Amino acid sequence: MYSEKVMDHFMNPRNVGEIENADGIGEVGNPKCGDIMKMYLKIEDGIITDVKFKTFGCGSAIASSSMATELIKGKSIQEAMQITNKAVAEALDGLPPVKMHCSVLAEQAIRKALLDYSKKTGVKIEGLDETEFDDDDLHEIEAEE
Amino acid sequence: MEKIIYMDHAATTQVRKEVLDEMIPYFNEYYGNPSSIYYLSNFSKMAIDKARERVAKAINAEKNEIYFTAGGSESDNWAIKGVASKLRDKGNHIITSKIEHHAILHTCEYLEKLGYEITYLDVDEYGMISLDELEKAIKNETILISIMFANNEIGTIEPIKEIGEIARKHNVIFHTDAVQAVGSLPIDVKDMNIDLLSMSAHKLYGPKGVGALYIRKGIKIDPLIHGGAQERNKRAGTENVPGIVGLGKAIELAYSELEENTAKLIELRDYMIKSIQSRIPDVRLNGHPTKRLPGNVNMCFRYIEGESLLLSLDMYKIEASSGSACTSGSLDPSHVLLAIGLPHEIAHGSLRLSLGIENTKEEVDFVVEKLTTIVDRLRQMSPLYEKKQEGK
Numbered sequence: 241m242y243s244e245k246v247m248d249h250f251m252n253p254r255n256v257g258e259i260e261n262a263d264g265i266g267e268v269g270n271p272k273c274g275d276i277m278k279m280y281l282k283i284e285d286g287i288i289t290d291v292k293f294k295t296f297g298c299g300s301a302i303a304s305s306s307m308a309t310e311l312i313k314g315k316s317i318q319e320a321m322q323i324t325n326k327a328v329a330e331a332l333d334g335l336p337p338v339k340m341h342c343s344v345l346a347e348q349a350i351r352k353a354l355l356d357y358s359k360k361t362g363v364k365i366e367g368l369d370e371t372e373f374d375d376d377d378l379h380e381i382e383a384e385e
Numbered sequence: 386m387e388k389i390i391y392m393d394h395a396a397t398t399q400v401r402k403e404v405l406d407e408m409i410p411y412f413n414e415y416y417g418n419p420s421s422i423y424y425l426s427n428f429s430k431m432a433i434d435k436a437r438e439r440v441a442k443a444i445n446a447e448k449n450e451i452y453f454t455a456g457g458s459e460s461d462n463w464a465i466k467g468v469a470s471k472l473r474d475k476g477n478h479i480i481t482s483k484i485e486h487h488a489i490l491h492t493c494e495y496l497e498k499l500g501y502e503i504t505y506l507d508v509d510e511y512g513m514i515s516l517d518e519l520e521k522a523i524k525n526e527t528i529l530i531s532i533m534f535a536n537n538e539i540g541t542i543e544p545i546k547e548i549g550e551i552a553r554k555h556n557v558i559f560h561t562d563a564v565q566a567v568g569s570l571p572i573d574v575k576d577m578n579i580d581l582l583s584m585s586a587h588k589l590y591g592p593k594g595v596g597a598l599y600i601r602k603g604i605k606i607d608p609l610i611h612g613g614a615q616e617r618n619k620r621a622g623t624e625n626v627p628g629i630v631g632l633g634k635a636i637e638l639a640y641s642e643l644e645e646n647t648a649k650l651i652e653l654r655d656y657m658i659k660s661i662q663s664r665i666p667d668v669r670l671n672g673h674p675t676k677r678l679p680g681n682v683n684m685c686f687r688y689i690e691g692e693s694l695l696l697s698l699d700m701y702k703i704e705a706s707s708g709s710a711c712t713s714g715s716l717d718p719s720h721v722l723l724a725i726g727l728p729h730e731i732a733h734g735s736l737r738l739s740l741g742i743e744n745t746k747e748e749v750d751f752v753v754e755k756l757t758t759i760v761d762r763l764r765q766m767s768p769l770y771e772k773k774q775e776g777k
Contacts, residue, residue: 247696251697256765271769273729274690275690276769278771294766294768296689296767296769297690297693298690298691299693301693302766
């Protein structure tokens, strides 16, 4: 049911863990739905120099988190803002339709961690505002696929 | 195929060699249609007759009370829809439980759309229905009580004989979905006051696609499948002769070895539960500690999610099952785990290991060892575990 890449990132996830004194932390999802993603960012001069994650969830949630961290590590904030859920899913050679919400969670976790960074530092990030995290219905996204 | 460790016997079982051997001639040697009148067909007719006798004997029924079907789901559908339509003029109320198999629950939901009223009984923390609540739920319009013999997920065995007594006392038909119980537990339909009983062959080392419905003499239900005169006009369609032969052989074997296999499985089951509990912290046994199916182990591992557990086990070719929402494609975890009162986040982390007669203590040790590593790895990744560690 999963691509080899998903299984690889599930079995050997990249960047698992926490960052002490992270510049931005984003947690999305909820235990009721069975997945929570927490992302930690280290940001220096607008560049994401380090990123770590912790995830409670299914195989594709773990793989999506892992892939998302790879996609943004070493990138600028602006580049990280361009990462969509589709990009995460494509980088994993696709996810089953019912699992697309996992890639959405990954995208959201990045954005929420960036928002946290923005709030902490006062650095404004274009295209990011708090209201986008009000909607808990991330799972709705699967209908689009 | 690579060597696997199969611990998903509640999902299905392999066909035993003795069973397969008896089935094979009915594919290409004695292939006659049992409804035909010539010489060749006598073999098929006799084979069905023998299987019917074996099935009847296993549950202490009479031969003419056994009707072959295409499996457990058909038997469940037939029992419920058959009673509902037959007794439409008598009443429209059916009592069942919240932890039934979907073959029962979805059939009941369908009947609700047709105007029937369904009471879904609650269960306690072990998954046991309350006899008091059952009796209180019965009213003049009640036409059927359908309570499963043993639960497919958590293995809890319901008080079937007592339910049967209550049903009989109030003159209500009693159906039990015994798909998980047949072949694993002693069943006496007479002593237990059972009117209708569903079974399936592939759960007891028989073939898939064949089952039976026991209909007690005197109980009238409408057919589900209309057509030819097979199964004494009650279930149309040319009989699945090899399948029926397989069911007959499998059930006979299961009951001739019941005592020995039950003892072995209970020992293995309890050993596995204890091993897991002693090696992995924050686990919970789901279901009743003793009133449970001999091979059923169902545990929740806190702070992790069931599908990731299953995927990791599959890396070692350990085949098991989960009540996790992520394995079913739905968002809610198992309705059974929610019904026994587990919060969503704990229900998401469930694992069912259903043991079978070919499993060994060595296999159990191997699985528990791998499980310990896997649970630890996934917990290290889990933000919920991190919160727990921080004492939040």
